[in-house]
Amino acid sequence: MAQQIKYTRIEDGVGKQKPISTTVLGVTGSLVLIATVTCLSFGFLGFAIGMRIPAQAEAGPAWLSPPGRQSTTFEYQKVFTLGGSNETREQWHALFPTGGGFVKHPTVSPDMASLAVYHQLHCLNHIRESYWAAVYGTVTSDHQHAGSHVRHCIDYLRQSLLCHADANLEMPNKDEGGVTGFGFERQCRNIAQLKAWAEEWRVVEDFQGF
Structure with missing residues (x-):
């Protein structure tokens, strides 16, 4: 007999997790905030560098651009x-x-x-x-x-x-x-x-x- 694959329904209770504590939520939120600020900082840095490169090129000889x-x-x-x-x-x-x-x-x-x-x-x-x-x-x-x-x-x-x-x-x-x-x-x-x-x-x- 061919093996049948059966998907477990979520409401069957399999894999239910315990409620997450407020402490864990607080730590997670802090990490997300730090990651967001870091990404934004690098984003602004990259943007600034990107804006500076054309400015440097424009400062060079006209025949070179x-x-x-x-x-x-x-x-x-x-x-x-x-x-x-x-x-x-x-x-x-x-x-x-x-x-x-x-x-x-x-x-x-x-x-x-x-x-x-x-x-x-x-x-x-x-x-x-x-x-x-x-x-x-x-x-x-x-x-x-x-x-x-x-x-x-x-x-x-x-x-x-x-x-x-x-x-x-x-x-x-x-x-x-x-x-x-x-x-x-x-x-x-x-x-x-x-x-x-x-x-x-x-x-x-x-x-x-x-």
Whole structure:
């Protein structure tokens, strides 16, 4: 015969407890009060620390605080898209700080490092140069025009874009029938401050790699 499981009814009297004394109730109440006060104290402490961290971050350099607080409006600048022009080369060169963005800083970077934005600009400029070299039929086999370098730059920029995940909202341009990204305000880092910081902590006086 299969064993039957039977649940005991509370009113059967099984497990009845004796009345709890007022002394026990008093001690229990005191412990609950102490625990409550302790939890509230730690809660307020955590809240205070949490409020203090953003305040400390806001006190730092504006360029170091993502996504940035600089109001900027993108405008199409054709000069950066052309090839074979001295003006274009000069404009691209002017984007880079003295030293090419390689820095050493006692706390931020004790060892030499490159600020990523200048590596990214280097890659974008290299893709531009390679595009026009292909258009003009002047592609060479050296590293600056090698396919592997272009492929490196394409995937590096892809991952950089995903890393930063720019969440500025871009409104459609009714005249163009799509989103151009130009002509409206967005929030950015202050690139002028970043460039000045890079020059202050540069490793070399001049860098020709870009």
